Amino acid sequence: MKIRTLKYSRIKQSEAVIVLCGGPSVTNNADRINEYVRKYNAVVFGSNYSFDCIGIKSDYTYIANDFKLHENIKKINNEVIIPAKVFSGEFPPEDTRKLLKAHPYKIYQAGIKANPTTYTIKKGIVKILSDGQIQYSRLSSAGHGCMLVSLLCRPQRMLLVGLDGPTDNTFKEKIMFDGRVQKYGKPQKHENFKNHFVNVIVPTVQHHVVQIETFEDVGIYQLDKNKLGINII
Numbered sequence: 001m002k003i004r005t006l007k008y009s010r011i012k013q014s015e016a017v018i019v020l021c022g023g024p025s026v027t028n029n030a031d032r033i034n035e036y037v038r039k040y041n042a043v044v045f046g047s048n049y050s051f052d053c054i055g056i057k058s059d060y061t062y063i064a065n066d067f068k069l070h071e072n073i074k075k076i077n078n079e080v081i082i083p084a085k086v087f088s089g090e091f092p093p094e095d096t097r098k099l100l101k102a103h104p105y106k107i108y109q110a111g112i113k114a115n116p117t118t119y120t121i122k123k124g125i126v127k128i129l130s131d132g133q134i135q136y137s138r139l140s141s142a143g144h145g146c147m148l149v150s151l152l153c154r155p156q157r158m159l160l161v162g163l164d165g166p167t168d169n170t171f172k173e174k175i176m177f178d179g180r181v182q183k184y185g186k187p188q189k190h191e192n193f194k195n196h197f198v199n200v201i202v203p204t205v206q207h208h209v210v211q212i213e214t215f216e217d218v219g220i221y222q223l224d225k226n227k228l229g230i231n232i233i
Contacts (some may be wrong), residue, residue, distance in 0.1 A: 001076070003082075003100070003107050003108070004107070004108050004110070004221075005109050006081060006134075006149060006231060007132035007133060007152070008093055008132035008152050008154070009132070010108065010132075011108075011132075011149075012059065013153055014041060014045050014153045014155055015040065015057060015156045015157065016040035016042040016155055016157045016158075016159070017044075017045060017150040017153050017157075017159070018033060018036060018042045018043070018044045018159045018161070019045050019047065019146045019147050019150055019158060019159070019160050019161070019162075020033070020044065020046045020047060020161055020162050021047050021142070021143035021160075021161070021164075022048060022162055022176050023160030023162040023163060023164030023165070023174065023175070024162075024164060024175050024176070024177055024211045025161050025163040025164050025217075025218040026054070026161050026176070026177040027054050028217075030055055031056050032215060033056055033100070033161060034055065034056060035036065035227070036159055040195055041089075042057050043057045043122065043150070043155075044057065044059050045058065045059070045061070045062060045144045045160075046058035046060070046062070046076075046110045046146070046166050046224065047142035047145070048060040048061070048068045048072060048142040049061070049075075049076075049177070049178075050055075050072065050226050051177070052077065053063065053178065057078070059078055060077075060078060060080070060081050061076045061078055061079075062080075062110070062146045062149055063081075064083065064139075064141060064142035065083075065085075065086060065090070066087075066089025066090050066091045067089060068090075069096060069099060069100075070091055070095070072102055073099050073100070074099075076105075078105055079104075079105045079106045079107070080095045080100075080103060080105060080107045080108070081109075082100075082108070082109055082167065083111050083137065083138050083139050083145060084109055084110070084112060084136075084137035084138070084158065085111075085138040087098070090175065102205060110134055110136065110139065110148070110149045111133075111136045111137050111139055112135060120134055121139070121140060121196070121200050123199045124199075124203070125200075126139075126148055126200060127150075127192070128151065128152075128208075134148060134149070140196055140200075140201075141196075143162070143163050144193070144200075147201055147204075148201070151208050151210065155210055156203060156209070156210060156211065157210065157211045157213060158206060158210050158211070158212050158213065160213070160220065160230070161214060161215065161218055161219075163219040163220050163221060165190060165194065165219070165220075165222060166190060166220075166222075166223075170223075171191055173188035189224065193221075194221040194222075197220075197221060197223075198223065198228065202229070206229065211232065212228075212229070212230045213231035213232070213233050214231075214232065214233070215232070215233060216232050216233075221232055
């Protein structure tokens with residue numbers, strides 16, 4: 001098994017990227033997403049899942065942790081990106097290595113083990129080194145990780161769909177793109193993701209002079225998209 005470190009030189013270059021998270025707005029906008037791909041020749045990053053079942057083909061899938069890797073990798077028919085911390089997750093490393101070795105497409109590691117104890121990125125800008133390496137061993141949620149690694153395409157615009165979050169303010173559960181209900185053990189967990197999105201992910205993307213955009217009827221963590229500088233298309 002050969003896992004390559006993800007760098008600028010190892011990823012497609014495109015002026016437009018699409019980041020697909022796990023929420024139902026992906027399914028509701030599948031046709032518009034595919035039209036965006038055709039219009040801008042966009043590179044598609046999926047988070048954790050294969051979206052083939054709803055007619056969307058990803059170029060890369062970012063898998064955030066061991067659990068999602070074991071759950072989904074056999075369904076994914078494209079190149080895979082994993083965080084550096086994936087081998088210390090919920091499964092024995094040898095089981096994870098076997099699954100990755102059997103995957104017929106290229107596998108990349110995003111983030112370096114310079115700070116192996118980092119589980120969340122501190123507030124501010126995520127630093128990307130001159131060769132494209134990201135100085136963190138874990139990149140928060142799958143959607144956030146997709147947004148960060150997609151910057152290595154050096155895009156000018158980023159379409160973000162599927163970061164819907166819960167349908168109410170309890171943060172106890174959310175609806176997935178395929179209709180499943182995903183429950184959270186601690187209500188504040190999703191609130192942490194939302195704050196991290198506002199304080200770290202959006203500033204990092206904007207720091208790289210990339211315009212985040214989405215469709216008018218797509219919600220993002222129940223946040224005001226205009227205040228975040230997210231363009232409505």
